Amino acid sequence: MRILIRTSKWAIWARRLASFAVPLAVIPVVLHRQQVITTEAFHTMALVALIVAGLSLFLSLGALVRLWITGDRGWDRAFGGLLLSLLCLAPFVYGFIEASRYPRVTDVSTTPDLKLALLAPAPSVDPTVDQAAIEAAFPNAHTRTYPLDAPRLYEVVNKLVNDWGWHVRLRQAPPTARGTGQIDAVVTTWLGWRDAVAIRVSTGAEGGVVDMRSASLTPSLSDLGANGKRIEEFLLALDSAVTTVLRNSVLAPAPQGAEGDTPPPVQGGRSDVVVPADRPADLRPPPPEPFDTEAPPQE
Template structure:
């Protein structure tokens, strides 16, 4: 007599939902980064993907319980469903963790008294004093910088760092002289495709130059700390670049003159 061993339907549906959640999670990110879908549509699709992934995990866990009791087939299907579901839920867990770590902000700036102008048509609500203090405590390196480097040279260094990060520059206004002001406005894209505008100001002074930054989210209900981290990372990189520049400058100035001295004039020059 042949004994029929069934395949658990829970396991089958766990793998099906897990297989559906994977492209439903990844493809919208690619479309969002390329601006083929709006941020609002991206949020809706990803919410659906999270629900499908959670359902896959639930079905997989239920399948494991039923398989243990009934002895049916489907362990591998349930395993794949659980794996796909967990993989798809990891980005949401990361974003949830970042949302708890960082406050919800409309901007991060090093100069709240004179915010840098933006080129994007976005309205930014003024940041209250308590929130500014919280931002300063969380991002201690997001502060105005002063360097003993003239504004024209400093602007070239800043421009190079912006280009190295692949930001989409919208305006670039170099300072005409060492005592003038220059500014760069660029669009930075986050890992998940949200866009932020970054403004960098280089102001020349008698002692060198002063650098201020402003980073503003252009969409989404939470920036997950991206703007503050971006300013800190950029300014720390700028600190390191200027340190190397100032360290190498005296060596270049102190390099020995390799040209031969001129011969004295007169009959004795032979």
């Protein structure tokens, strides 16, 4: 007599829901990055993916327990559903951890008077946010002062922004050595959220001053620390870039034509300047014999 071994329905549905949760978690990210769907629609689809992945995880764990007890088939489906559900839930777990590490803020700046030209009006800062907590979470997000004038410092900042691949919306170079310049850009995160960034270059008592602000364009409870970390990483990279510029300016060779360098150019096809290296060793006559100071012999 042949014994029929059944396949666990829990394992079957766990694998099916996990396979459905994967496109629910991936496709909204692609569409959101390409600006095909709005951020509100992205949040709704991400919530649906979270629910489906959570249900698949529950069914996978239940299937593993039932398979151990009953001896039915479906271990591959149960483990497959468990792996796919954990893969879909990993970004949500990461976001929860980041949200617990950083203050619940969506606007971080080195100075409160820096405005965003991209936003009208600028997003209001939550009065309940503890500024001391923001400074403790992002200790390197503070105003920088460098021994460079504003135009030269603006060139360094502008090059760094281009290297980082931000979508610049406004470039305003300092008109004078003591003027003020600003760069406004939009930054897209890997999940498709968009943040506005403003960088101001001005002149202070000790040299060029750089202030920076980063704010989320979509209202939310938390930015997961993205804006504060962006300011810290950019300003640290700017420190290195300015250090390189100052070192290169110190080690740069002296301009030609200085004293001790190449001779002046020849005018009219000839030169009246004698190069010391081409001068004969000695053109003076030999010195005379020394006079005999001894008295002549007496006769």
